[in-house]
Amino acid sequence: MSTRRDLLRSLLSLGITSTLSNAWAGSAHATQTKGDQGHVVVIGAGLAGLVAAYELQQWGWRVTVLEARDRLGGRVVTLRQPFAQGQHAEGGGEYIDDVQVHPQMHHYVQRFSLGLEPVNRRPEQGVYYLKGQRLPLSHQALAETFGAQTWREDDRFWAELETLAQGLEDLDHPEAMTNAAALDQVVLSRWIDTLAQDPLARVLTEQYLRGEYDDPEWLSLLFLIQQAALYDQVPDQRVEMYRIQGGNDRLPAAIAAALVNPVQLNTPVTAIRQTPLGVVVSHEQGVVTADYAVVATPLPPLRSVQFEPALSPVLQRAIAELNYGSHVKVISQFNQRLWQTKQGLSGLTITDLPIGFVSEATSSQPGRAGILTAYVSGQYGRQLAAMPPTDRAETVLAQLEQVYPGLQAQVSTVTDMVWPQDPWVGGSYSAYGPGQLTEFWPAFQQPYGRLLFAGEHTDRYIGYMEGAVRSGQRVASWLGSRTHAL
Template identity: 70%
Template sequence: MASLRPQPALAANTGHVIVVGAGLAGLVAAYELQKAGWQVTVIEARDRVGGRVTTVRSPFTGGQHAEGGGEYIDSLRVHRQMHRYVRAFGLQLEPVNRIPNQGIYYLQGQRFPLSNQGIEDTLGGQVWQDDDRFWDELQVLAQTLTDLDHPERAPKAAELDRIVLSRWIEQLEQVPLARTLTEQYLRGEYDDPEWLSLFFLVQQAALYDQVPDQRLEMYRIRGGNAQLPQEIARSLTRPVVLNAPVTEIKQTALGVEVTHEQGQVSGDFVIIATPLPPLRTVRFDPALSPDLQQAIAELNYGSHVKVISQFSHRFWHNQQTNTVPTITDLPLGFVSEATANQPGQSGILTAYVSGKYGRQLAAMVEGDRIQTALAQLEEIYPGAENSLMAAKSYVWAHDPWVGGSYSAYGPGQMTTLWPALRRPYGRLLFAGEHTDTYIGYMEGAVRSGQRAAAILQKSRPLASID
């Protein structure tokens, strides 16, 4: 196979970049490059922009909506770039409205306040102490990671990366309910602990070190998160090419050729801003490096399912109490309200089901999936079944252009695959939440698009293909 040797990068502002994928990562990369004077063509497999950011309006009534994918934005201190683009495109944020000391645990069939004190008063102090001990032990490991852009350089990074998270949890010897809470949290945020690398969680803990809980998951975009990718797409000079799944990406000494189901486009560079599973059907010429091939074939993705239900009235709160959000030891794991700042008597609850429980739901047909979740909601909130108006589920593992919810690095993957995905490969770059420090977040997608655009704006040779 012929090699492509380093070629001088084109002078800034004179090249044509092809962006594969019109989610937040691809659109931000295109937007930033266009601002810098580059020609940009964005190609998208779906019939819409936004990728995993999609606002669900049907089958709900009264103008109410919920988020089928990416949902929460942290405080300005944490998710700086999401705040920046929301402002730049004239959009507004609204609080998720998680009031401190509101919400409940539903554990072992009992309801009690969503706090450590609630756990201690109801189940005893050992449960929350053991749950806290998990985080304390994790934070000790996180202190060894000082360069978030190169976590693979941390002391014992490779050793920690080989450790399966569930095995590390076992040696903590938590009491059973504390371990259930720990595993439910990890499952809801990422995946089952047996699928996760300990070092991946260390990286996440280091990233959020010193960030208080009240600064997390604070906002959504008023009117729906899908507005942001839609506005970015409208700002592009060239319309996004929709319904155009890519079938081949070819690099030559002179540029790149991208073949899709509607034709072919040539350019100087290509940014691949899609989740990795869909790339398994794309032909690369020349072949990608072994690490990149492994990442595409094996990178672990979560199995989150959202079951979104509209009810005739908001039985979960009154003037005295608010039982949402709810954390539970039932398979559905976590429940939040999508409509806290939307008008109307009706309201929408979103149940998050993930890990092994998400895979079980995903294997069901839509009606059974909804009924299974509704039965658990009925257990937590008696009378819920009689108030149901409409429901819809989102199973991202079934989406052929995603193949999972978001990346959750497995054992051995964080120190090998993550660095490989961040390096240019000839005239090809990768972007997406899986390539950023904010793995799994809309913030990570946005930052990765910025990063890819910045690399291309530097006038220097890109990596060779050997």
């Protein structure tokens, strides 16, 4: 029987995962050229753009970074207001996996002498809240409360996925390529329908997919296989292990501080023109000319950027259509950590309620108060996004109260990050829809004239900080081996 390792091998040969695997292998700084290689303009000061800028600088390029917002970090944003007792929470990218899974994030954390704090993921301190009942976060509790079939059905889901991947194993065989393209056309929810899962197992499957990516009706089956392959044989204890001590925003701040030219904030790019000699990038305050441009923004904001000459039809379609998740974080501070003090719990919650997934932001932070983050996604994220902020807070608090009675009376402040409404992202992170992996992916992996595309959506670690960082390394590595004379 095929294992998840086989899934990975299949996808490696498909090319969806391979393009980036060696991107940084040759990026040891010792081999890099110093001197004036030319000038690169980097658009976007998220992790992808900042890492690209930092690595290009190491290669000897002059770099100008243009950022639309009034802050660095893009989807890495640490919220310190409005919280009391000096506590903070992550509004976007939060968890870093084990060093073997997210090695490049660990590399930069170390490079800039930042610390990591562990996340409490002890399952015995977490809870399921399903069908109105709270139970320990374990297979055994699930089986005892709802019957063994719930867990068995989850296993069947992954086993069926593996069987499908077997058809992708030998991609020298034309049939395998045809299979991959065919799997990419399959709407994930339709495939789940064919499994006829037990109803509670189906709810759990959907909540998982929604929480990680988006509602299954928006996703491609091949995309899920690719994502599953990435985490092939990675034990649960190795994922979501860390946050950066003092806040994840310390990493983008540290990278930016190492740049010779400060990032230009409040500078939204409006047009990118390629000429035979270079690029002319227009922004609201003026123009920057350079030899190359690294486009390290999410795709939706590029809909209002004018490209001359026009981008290829595939890139245009990707910008117009690539599917993004709809995650909303509702982040509440409580005067005391009732879940911990009264109930010995960590706050980690998986539920069939619309709030979906809850975790404590402050497990490694001092203070009597504590912060819980509800990570609401898919259709439920979109519903919350459409509400006024007070209704959003009330909706989430009422659901938290169901799981942890007495909590609502302890709330001191609530804030939120509504990513689908953020004009500089237009969603949370990419979650490839039917047909999009085979159509759009290859277009991001090569330069388009003097434009190079970076960002989480261009790396196999789609939707991760690791993916953003790796994509920055990839474009820097590509340019690093060239000079502006090209």
